[in-house]
Amino acid sequence: EIGMTQSPGTLSVSPGERATLSCRASQSVSNNVAWYQQKDGQAPRLLIFSASIRATGIPARFSGTGSGTDFTLTISSLQSEDFAVYYCQQYNNWPPGAFGQGTKVEIK
Amino acid sequence: EVQLVESGGGLVQPGGSLRISCVGSGFTFGNFAMTWVRQAPGKGLEWVSSISGNGGSTFYTDSVKGRFTISRDNSKNALYLQMNSLRAEDTAVYYCAKDVPYWGDWGQGTLATVSS
Numbered sequence: 286e287i288g289m290t291q292s293p294g295t296l297s298v299s300p301g302e303r304a305t306l307s308c309r310a311s312q313s314v315s316n317n318v319a320w321y322q323q324k325d326g327q328a329p330r331l332l333i334f335s336a337s338i339r340a341t342g343i344p345a346r347f348s349g350t351g352s353g354t355d356f357t358l359t360i361s362s363l364q365s366e367d368f369a370v371y372y373c374q375q376y377n378n379w380p381p382g383a384f385g386q387g388t389k390v391e392i393k
Numbered sequence: 394e395v396q397l398v399e400s401g402g403g404l405v406q407p408g409g410s411l412r413i414s415c416v417g418s419g420f421t422f423g424n425f426a427m428t429w430v431r432q433a434p435g436k437g438l439e440w441v442s443s444i445s446g447n448g449g450s451t452f453y454t455d456s457v458k459g460r461f462t463i464s465r466d467n468s469k470n471a472l473y474l475q476m477n478s479l480r481a482e483d484t485a486v487y488y489c490a491k492d493v494p495y496w497g498d499w500g501q502g503t504l505a506t507v508s509s
Contacts, residue, residue, distance in 0.1 A: 317494075319495035319496075321438070323438075327501075328488055328499035328500065328501055328502060329430075329438060329488075329496070329499060330499075331495065331496060331497040334495050334497075340497055341497070372437065372438055374438075374495060376493075376494035376495050379493065379494040380440065380443065380452040380453075380454070380494075381440050381454050382440045382493075382494050382495065383440070384437055384438045384439065384440070385437070386437050387437045387438075
């Protein structure tokens with residue numbers, strides 16, 4: 286079973302700064318990775334699929350890159366509404382659709 | 394607009410049973426696979442189970458196999474998760490989500506608490 290490891294666990298960033306979140310798969314998952322944002326008390330929201338394609342309505346400041354085992358979610362200029370927990374998920378070997386453990390982006 | 398509304402969560406004793414439901418609207422329900430994803434308090438997301446559009450194929454994470462049953466009634470636009478032999482570690486918010494293998498539409502979740 287493929288494992289997804291996210292780093293760092295917590296990222297402290299000032300508004301307007303860039304945030305870079307990493308996700309590593311235990312074996313190649315091609316580009317079959319999605320990213321989600323989750324705010325307290327809310328359901329997850331799909332940001333990115335196929336490693337780099339923004340979902341409908343997602344602002345251009347969110348971008349995804351990577352293939353194989355290493356993936357990155359970048360938020361180019363953090364807005365107040367972007368402070369949340371972010372999860373990656375692989376779906377190359379589905380089921381199961383393994384999630385990473387999450388990265389919390391907090392205000393510095 | 395896609396809407397998914399879960400219901401049926403609550404408090405149940407260890408070893409007990411609970412059935413949670415999800416009703417979908419804003420899309421042709423029977424044309425899409427559906428999924429349950431859970432989140433234990435303060436923890437991350439865990440895929441639990443999925444079912445094909447016609448209900449003919451079902452999938453489960455290993456920890457719930459033999460205890461949980463996913464089903465659907467397309468005439469009612471409804472998705473179900475029958476949870477038996479519940480354990481404390483099944484305590485979580487259960488979300489229904491549309492489609493596989495990633496999820497762009499989610500419900501608001503229903504909390505199932507397993508405790509004596």
